Structure formats: C-alpha cells, structure tokens
Amino acid sequence: MSVEKALAERVILITGASRGIGRAVAIASAEAGATVVLLGREEATLSATYDAIVATGGAMPAIITLDLSVAHPELCQSVAEQIQATFGRLDGLVHNAADLGDITPMEMYDPDTFDRVMSINLRAPFVLTQALLPLLKASPDASVIMTGSSVGRKARAFWGAYALSKFGVEGLTQLFADELKNTSNVRVNCVNPGATRTSMRASAYPGENPESVKTPESIAHHYVHLLSEAARGTTGQSIDLTAKS
Numbered sequence: 001m002s003v004e005k006a007l008a009e010r011v012i013l014i015t016g017a018s019r020g021i022g023r024a025v026a027i028a029s030a031e032a033g034a035t036v037v038l039l040g041r042e043e044a045t046l047s048a049t050y051d052a053i054v055a056t057g058g059a060m061p062a063i064i065t066l067d068l069s070v071a072h073p074e075l076c077q078s079v080a081e082q083i084q085a086t087f088g089r090l091d092g093l094v095h096n097a098a099d100l101g102d103i104t105p106m107e108m109y110d111p112d113t114f115d116r117v118m119s120i121n122l123r124a125p126f127v128l129t130q131a132l133l134p135l136l137k138a139s140p141d142a143s144v145i146m147t148g149s150s151v152g153r154k155a156r157a158f159w160g161a162y163a164l165s166k167f168g169v170e171g172l173t174q175l176f177a178d179e180l181k182n183t184s185n186v187r188v189n190c191v192n193p194g195a196t197r198t199s200m201r202a203s204a205y206p207g208e209n210p211e212s213v214k215t216p217e218s219i220a221h222h223y224v225h226l227l228s229e230a231a232r233g234t235t236g237q238s239i240d241l242t243a244k245s
C-alpha cells in the first residue's frame with residue numbers, strides 16, 4: 001500500500017529557489033509530493049534546481065523569472081495568472097529570496113542599497129502575497145512562509161537595511177496571519193533558519209568555517225512540515241530553527 005506523501009497534490013511557489021535554502025526547500029517539497037514553482041532572477045540558475053527535481057523523480061516543476069527588486073503589482077499579477085493557467089491552484093508560498101545589502105554602520109548606509117534591500121526582502125513578499133491571495137484562499141489548506149532572521153528580532157550593529165527588512169517581515173507575517181485566520185484557510189508563519197551554510201552566510205561571515213554551520217538540506221523538512229496538513233491551525237508564529245536541524 002502506498003503512503004500518501006505530505007505535500008501530495010499541492011502546488012507550492014518558492015522564491016529564491018536557485019540556491020541555498022530555497023533550492024533545498026524546493027527539492028524537499030518535490031520529494032514530499034508537491035509540484036513546485038521555482039521563482040528567481042535567472043532561468044539558468046533555476047534550471048539547475050529544476051533538473052535536480054526531475055532527476056529524483058519529482059513532478060515537473062515550473063520556472064518563473066522575476067527580479068524581486070522590481071516586483072511591481074502588475075508583474076506579481078502576471079505570476080498569479082501564469083500559476084492559474086498552468087496549475088489552477090496554489091497551496092503554498094515560501095518567501096525565501098533575500099538580499100544581504102551592505103554590512104556597514106547606519107551612519108554611512110547607502111540609501112539606494114537601503115531601497116533595494118527593502119524592495120526585495122519586504123516589499124516583494126507583501127506585493128506577491130497580495131497578488132497570490134485569491135489563489136491561496138481557494139486552496140483547502142494554504143500555507144505562507146515568510147523568512148526572518150535573528151537580526152530581525154534583536155538588531156545587531158552594522159546589519160542595516162537587512163535587519164530592518166526582517167523586522168518588517170515579522171510584522172508582515174503577524175498582519176496577514178491575524179487578518180486571514182478567521183476568514184480563510186490561509187496560515188502565515190515566519191521562519192528564522194538560523195546560521196545555515198549558504199553563499200549569503202559566507203558573505204556575512206567570511207572568516208567562518210562553513211563546516212561549522214548546518215546545511216540547508218538539514219532544515220528543509222521544517223518547511224515541508226509547515227507547508228503540510230500537519231501544520232493546519234499554526235498561524236502567526238515566529239519559528240526559530242537556530243538550534244535545529
């Protein structure tokens with residue numbers, strides 16, 4: 001007798017699916033039975049994740065290219081239309097993509113970099129969620145995952161716009177969760193992955209031995225859990241994977 005997979009029949013969109021945590025979550029979601037929509041800037045880098053999923057026998061993914069620094073409402077609407085036309089449903093949305101910006105004192109932080117980081121890390125999850133809500137509301141059990149950070153809970157010197165954007169993401173999670181909890185089947189939670197072996201981590205901590213931090217693959221199952229039926233009823237939570245694997 002075959003056991004039903006945790007994400008069987010679900011369609012899940014993951015931003016920043018080309019590498020790091022987004023790639024690992026995309027692959028783990030496909031392994032759990034989901035059809036994944038890989039969203040990112042470049043088709044070539046997303047194709048590597050696509051190929052990895054197909055090679056392991058996962059459902060054929062879709063690729064949507066979008067630069068989240070310019071995620072205007074019309075472009076996000078077009079993402080919704082593509083998903084509606086291709087799959088007719090959306091059950092999960094993982095806002096994973098982010099830009100580290102500069103690690104520098106606020107006193108000398110470049111305002112243009114500030115705007116770019118806020119656009120990718122905070123404005124894009126807001127606008128994309130807005131555009132995709134009709135599809136998510138039509139799902140019998142929809143899950144939105146935002147991505148926070150330790151510096152978005154307690155600010156740390158020099159983390160600049162990145163820290164501010166992640167404070168915003170925590171608030172955005174609470175707003176959507178509170179507004180949707182009594183009127184829909186959409187749950188919204190924020191995950192802080194904690195130190196994880198990716199290129200972003202290496203940029204932020206160039207002197208660190210990468211082997212000393214956990215891999216993206218080791219935390220992907222927490223995302224799968226939140227995307228699955230098992231997490232029904234969990235909403236508005238700020239989930240910390242710092243000490244988890």
Ligand code: NAP
Binds near residue numbers: 039198200
């Ligand atoms: P990463 O390896 O640097 O990957 C970032 C992803 O975001 C890439 O797929 C990148 O795509 C995408 N991205 C960046 N700018 C984009 C844009 N303008 N439009 C579309 N996609 C864009 O980072 P990561 O470490 O996996 O981080 C994933 C999430 O976890 C982020 O939200 C990060 O803030 C959070 N986080 C990470 C850690 C950690 O230790 N790694 C700790 C706390 C929180 P390209 O390939 O096109 O650049």
